[in-house]
Amino acid sequence: MSGNQETKLNNLVEWSKQQGSSIDSRVVFKYSEASGVHAIVNDDVQESFSLIQVSKNILITPDYATDYFGVKENDPTNINNSWLQLFVAKLKFDTNEPTILTTDGVNCSEKWKHYIDYLPETLNNPFWWNEDEKSLLKGTDAGILLNRQYQSLLQEWQSLITVICQKFPNWATIGNTELAKLQGLTTSKHKLNTVTSWLSFPAYLWAANIFTSRAFPYFIINDHVKDLNQACLIPILDLLNHKHTAKVGWSYVDHQVNFVPKQSLKSGDELFNNYGDKSNTGLLLGYGFVLENNEFDETFVTLKVDESQITDAKQLGIKLPEGASSIGINFSITNNDCLPENLVNFFAFLVQLKSEKAMITLRMKLDGLTQLASIINQKVEFYKTQGKINTSMASKVSPSVIKVVKSYMLCQKKLFQSCFEEIGKLEKSLLKKHKPLSFKTVLKNDKPFMNSLLLTIGVSSYDTLVKQKIVDQVFLLWVVRSVNLFNDGEKSSVKPPQFIVDEFKQVAKSIVVTKEDVLEYHPLYKTFFPSLPQKIPEIYGHGEWGIKQFIIAGTVADRVCYTRSANNELFLLERKAV
Numbered sequence: 001m002s003g004n005q006e007t008k009l010n011n012l013v014e015w016s017k018q019q020g021s022s023i024d025s026r027v028v029f030k031y032s033e034a035s036g037v038h039a040i041v042n043d044d045v046q047e048s049f050s051l052i053q054v055s056k057n058i059l060i061t062p063d064y065a066t067d068y069f070g071v072k073e074n075d076p077t078n079i080n081n082s083w084l085q086l087f088v089a090k091l092k093f094d095t096n097e098p099t100i101l102t103t104d105g106v107n108c109s110e111k112w113k114h115y116i117d118y119l120p121e122t123l124n125n126p127f128w129w130n131e132d133e134k135s136l137l138k139g140t141d142a143g144i145l146l147n148r149q150y151q152s153l154l155q156e157w158q159s160l161i162t163v164i165c166q167k168f169p170n171w172a173t174i175g176n177t178e179l180a181k182l183q184g185l186t187t188s189k190h191k192l193n194t195v196t197s198w199l200s201f202p203a204y205l206w207a208a209n210i211f212t213s214r215a216f217p218y219f220i221i222n223d224h225v226k227d228l229n230q231a232c233l234i235p236i237l238d239l240l241n242h243k244h245t246a247k248v249g250w251s252y253v254d255h256q257v258n259f260v261p262k263q264s265l266k267s268g269d270e271l272f273n274n275y276g277d278k279s280n281t282g283l284l285l286g287y288g289f290v291l292e293n294n295e296f297d298e299t300f301v302t303l304k305v306d307e308s309q310i311t312d313a314k315q316l317g318i319k320l321p322e323g324a325s326s327i328g329i330n331f332s333i334t335n336n337d338c339l340p341e342n343l344v345n346f347f348a349f350l351v352q353l354k355s356e357k358a359m360i361t362l363r364m365k366l367d368g369l370t371q372l373a374s375i376i377n378q379k380v381e382f383y384k385t386q387g388k389i390n391t392s393m394a395s396k397v398s399p400s401v402i403k404v405v406k407s408y409m410l411c412q413k414k415l416f417q418s419c420f421e422e423i424g425k426l427e428k429s430l431l432k433k434h435k436p437l438s439f440k441t442v443l444k445n446d447k448p449f450m451n452s453l454l455l456t457i458g459v460s461s462y463d464t465l466v467k468q469k470i471v472d473q474v475f476l477l478w479v480v481r482s483v484n485l486f487n488d489g490e491k492s493s494v495k496p497p498q499f500i501v502d503e504f505k506q507v508a509k510s511i512v513v514t515k516e517d518v519l520e521y522h523p524l525y526k527t528f529f530p531s532l533p534q535k536i537p538e539i540y541g542h543g544e545w546g547i548k549q550f551i552i553a554g555t556v557a558d559r560v561c562y563t564r565s566a567n568n569e570l571f572l573l574e575r576k577a578v
């Protein structure tokens, strides 16, 4: 820490004490490159011992802003702490009119001088990164949210400044100049990082980021607060860094905010606060750092589908995440639930066939999992490559940004990796539980059919069919054979599966064969006919072997087949709800 910053910190601590706050003598403030100012205890501390008491006198609360700007608490522009943020921007950046007086004569600039002087001017969260640095987040949750939050802050600021210009004629000139700077600029060209006045957008952005990185919920000190997002600034307590496992308590007693660690501390331990169960995306955007092994980490699979599909999925009993709409459905992937049931079911729904109306079948579930696995695998690959920052980029971005981006990417990749592994496990357990018929076993048991393959195409095992990529064709041939065998009624050692025969009959009843179908199946048909009945008449010489039978078998295949991608094993699934 520079000497100047150290002086500012000491001034802040002294001022807070003069204003009635107390800091236990075992708490000392230190500085590190990695996490800035933080507190250490230089002796053991018992659990539940109140270490810091901050006087109400020094808190920056919303009432100061509403009083100063003459805004009603329920004013529609008074959302997201907007007026309080503007108030803090004025405290920090207004050099023309440095005295801010409230209606009852409190000189706010004087009052919070040491606190405002201490607040960091340069923030390290992505809102303050240069364009090359920001581009490293392209395609990530953080990148998407960064743009979205930037836009909404911009709109929030525009509404505030418009009100300011109407209400306060002496600020209107600066306000209008600041508003005009943004006219005609596209989103990507917003490189406004320089504070030109307290009414400028960068001044507001700075104040908003001070709130995301340092503010506390206002309800801690005011029971009547209805809006849980309403915030206040609590000097001194905001010098504590975050640990997601830290057990802490905040309470408001006798006009003081008490900070109490709910665990004992050893001499030399860092005295942490707990900012809440935040994901790395939340930490990165709000605070500029991420935690490896963050148990609250989260990422999303976002899908865009029609409104009608959302309605149909709900009708099927799938509980969609809150806010699901045709704009997007965000399925949350966390460490605790890296493969949410509703995501699995929604993918099953997406591959539903007409013949599977009103139920989720094993085939839908397995096929849906295959589609999902492919998307998740793309995400894993994306984070693998995106996480490797190329050397040409490395010269344009700061090492601290590279470090935080790499760490963020790695954690996101881990979540998707766990999701991918979980898909494999679920597929395995579904197959184990429902034990669907394996085509490999079918062939092993149907010796005459297997012999016929050997004599005609020279193939003697399932694995060779896989190698030659002809499993699907042979499956169609076997379906037609099974139906003929069944219709023959002959006593045979081979029993065709009843559900295959039933499915074939059902398709046969409703199918309308088109010219396109015939053209599609013609090449396959020609490979088997007329040679098969000539060579092996005992199987192919009686029954129905027309091209139509193969077209029907094709639809049967769509309805009953599932190929496990890990080993290309083909399973035949009965249609039943799971």
Ligand SMILES: C[S@@+](CC[C@H](N)C(=O)[O-])C[C@H]1O[C@@H](n2cnc3c(N)ncnc32)[C@H](O)[C@@H]1O
Residues within 6 Å of the ligand: 034, 035, 036, 037, 038, 124, 213, 214, 238, 239, 240, 241, 242, 243, 286, 287, 288, 289
């Ligand atoms: C409430 S302030 C804490 C005091 C701050 N370190 C300072 O220098 O004033 C929050 C900021 O501290 C830093 N910080 C907090 N917890 C951290 C952690 N576990 N690892 C790295 N930086 C952390 C981040 O820069 C964050 O934006």
